[in-house]
Amino acid sequence: xxxxxxxxxxxxxxxxxxxxxxxxxxxxxxxxxxxxxxxxxxxxxxxxxxxxxxxxxxxxxxxxxxxxxxxxxxxxxxxxxxxxxxxxxxxxxxxxxxxxxxxxxxxxxxxxxxxxxxxxxxxxxxxxxxxxxxxxxxxxxxxxxxxxxxxxxxxxx
Amino acid sequence: xxxxxxxxxxxxxxxxxxxxxxxxxxxxxxxxxxxxxxxxxxxxxxxxxxxxxxxxxxxxxxxxxxxxxxxxxxxxxxxxxxxxxxxxxxxxxxxxxxxxxxxxxxxxxxxxxxxxxxxxxxxxxxxxxxxxxxxxxxxxxxxxxxxxxxxxxxxxxxxxxxxxxxxxxxxxxxxxxxxxxxxxxxxxxxxxxxxxxxxxxxxxxxxxxxxxxxxxxxxxxxxxxxxxxxxxxxxxxxxxxxxxxxxxxxxxxxxxxxxxxxxxxxxx
Numbered sequence: 425x426x427x428x429x430x431x432x433x434x435x436x437x438x439x440x441x442x443x444x445x446x447x448x449x450x451x452x453x454x455x456x457x458x459x460x461x462x463x464x465x466x467x468x469x470x471x472x473x474x475x476x477x478x479x480x481x482x483x484x485x486x487x488x489x490x491x492x493x494x495x496x497x498x499x500x501x502x503x504x505x506x507x508x509x510x511x512x513x514x515x516x517x518x519x520x521x522x523x524x525x526x527x528x529x530x531x532x533x534x535x536x537x538x539x540x541x542x543x544x545x546x547x548x549x550x551x552x553x554x555x556x557x558x559x560x561x562x563x564x565x566x567x568x569x570x571x572x573x574x575x576x577x578x579x580x581x
Numbered sequence: 582x583x584x585x586x587x588x589x590x591x592x593x594x595x596x597x598x599x600x601x602x603x604x605x606x607x608x609x610x611x612x613x614x615x616x617x618x619x620x621x622x623x624x625x626x627x628x629x630x631x632x633x634x635x636x637x638x639x640x641x642x643x644x645x646x647x648x649x650x651x652x653x654x655x656x657x658x659x660x661x662x663x664x665x666x667x668x669x670x671x672x673x674x675x676x677x678x679x680x681x682x683x684x685x686x687x688x689x690x691x692x693x694x695x696x697x698x699x700x701x702x703x704x705x706x707x708x709x710x711x712x713x714x715x716x717x718x719x720x721x722x723x724x725x726x727x728x729x730x731x732x733x734x735x736x737x738x739x740x741x742x743x744x745x746x747x748x749x750x751x752x753x754x755x756x757x758x759x760x761x762x763x764x765x766x767x768x769x770x771x772x773x774x775x776x777x778x779x780x781x782x783x784x785x786x787x788x789x790x791x792x793x794x795x796x797x798x799x800x801x802x803x804x805x806x807x808x809x810x811x812x813x814x815x816x817x818x819x820x821x822x823x824x825x826x827x828x829x830x831x832x833x834x835x836x837x838x839x840x841x842x843x844x845x846x847x848x849x
Contacts, residue, residue: 444605447592467593469746474659480633481659486592488585491607533658554745555657 429493433458434502442489449473451489452499460499460528464557471556474529475499481536500528507535510576514569522560530556534570543574584608584720586628587663589656590672614722619644623689623725628668632661644728646844647735647754651682653845654737657745667721670706673713673773674748680707680774681754682737684766688726694719707773730759734837736829739768740821740849742812750813751821755829757837761786763830765797769812770805770822777804780826789830797830798823825849 426441433456440455449466452458452475461484464472468483475484476498484497511534514520521527530553537544537552544552549570550563558566583602585591586609594600608614608628615629617638624645626635635641635652642649655661655669655678669679670690680703688703695718703724706713715721734757741747752768763784765777779800787793807818828848835841842848 445595447596466596468589468656468660471657471659471745477662480662482662483589483659486589486660486663488588488592488607491585491588491609536658551744552658554743555659556745 427490429490431456431489431492431494432496434498440489444488444490446489447485448475448477448487448489448492448497449484451492452484452497455489458499458501460501462525462528464525469555469557470526471529471533471553472526474532474556476532476536481532498532500531503531503535507539510573510580511535511538511570514572514576515566518565518569518572520561520565520569521558526556526558530558530566534566534573537570538574538577542577544571546571582606582717584671586665586668587631589660589664590668590674608720616723617641619728620725623727625723625725626666627723628665628721630666632656632664632666632669633658635666636661642844645682645686645726647737647756648679648682648686648726650735650844651678651737651739651752651754654678654739654741654749660746667724670703670724671713671715671721673707673711675710675772675774676749676752676769677774678737678739678749678752678768681752681766681768682735683724683726684774684776685735685754685756685764686726686729687764688724690724691722692719693722698722704776709772729756732837732839733758734833734835734841735844736832736836736848738825738829738832738848740825748812751807751818751825753822753825753829755826755833757789757830757833765804765826765829767805767822770807770818772806775805777801780804784830789834794827794830798826801826 462472464470466485468486473484474481533553549567582604585605585607614627616627617630632652632655666679669677683703690701692699737754739752740750749769754766756764763781765780768774780797783796807815809815
């Protein structure tokens with residue numbers, strides 16, 4: 425039984441028609457056309473579908489689209505300059521991604537961390553992105569880049 | 582009928598057709614189920630309280646820090662933002678991380694249904710893998726956890742292959758209380774989380790010294806019934822249960838004395 429939901433996606437209210445068993449990940453990609461959250465494990469293990477739901481990171485494969493009715497969803501497309509400050513540059517400069525499949529989820533997780541912890545330790549970064557699987561890099565350049573972004577922000581602030 | 586709170590277990594089970602409920606009821610907009618407060622000397626943890634809420638709660642840090650320690654080991658940040666403690670005991674997988682801490686804290690499960698309410702001791706809650714005493718049409722409103730007397734010390738020790746997603750291969754919760762009382766429970770080492778009364782009796786009235794620990798460890802094989810699965814062999818689980826219990830006993834005793842690593846520090 426299809427039903428209409430209103431989800432604010434990256435600041436824009438969208439009225440979307442969903443089945444009750446559609447997961448938010450599929451609603452975002454197929455119904456709303458927002459493609460950055462990636463379909464990986466579809467069971468909450470890999471983190472490639474991570475989005476912010478009312479400002480908190482969640483696995484969009486584990487949330488039903490109808491649960492998001494009336495809520496705010498932010499994907500990497502919707503992160504503002506403050507959330508991305510220094511982060512994009514550091515990730516690119518340090519070759520932190522190779523295939524890039526994990527990137528949208530890791531950027532969300534890293535932006536969330538830096539939002540409430542401006543000066544994270546290496547362990548805090550590891551903790552924040554644990555559960556965002558990267559099969560290319562071994563994580564070290566990603567962690568280095570998040571720490572560099574934090575450093576960059578504290579210098580320019 | 583199935584109740585939907587965080588959905589971190591329910592949604593993948595639905596997708597895989599492991600469950601085929603005629604009805605899924607989302608309870609997130611019901612009032613009063615998100616409470617996390619102190620009532621009559623116990624912490625009341627509502628059905629919508631997430632593991633992230635527990636990790637961040639000053640009440641948990643003050644009164645039940647080992648439960649916060651266990652909450653911090655669940656899944657990833659994104660999982661903890663959704664997954665609830667009540668959902669965890671309703672899913673009732675053998676590795677459920679809240680099982681051993683709630684067992685040693687002797688929590689009570691407050692159930693409501695169309696016939697009224699009932700209160701179930703956590704020890705009677707788990708029936709088997711993914712099976713509890715909850716009946717169709719019933720709902721867990723909250724769990725209450727008595728604040729233990731001081732001086733107290735506790736430890737939750739969890740073994741998994743990697744951080745961020747893996748279910749526990751084994752877990753141990755230890756609570757050290759005044760007058761030499763010890764409580765011990767294991768997770769992922771039997772069809773349900775289990776208390777270990779014989780192990781507790783061997784420790785009763787004793788310090789966690791080498792002799793007491795040796796006596797306790799001898800009783801571990803009879804307290805658990807590990808199996809071999811994709812995460813670990815039963816032999817490995819059996820061996821690690823002893824290692825983890827030893828560490829947890831030391832940790833709980835040290836913390837009871839006001840020392841030792843902060844709650845949440847990984848020791849495996």
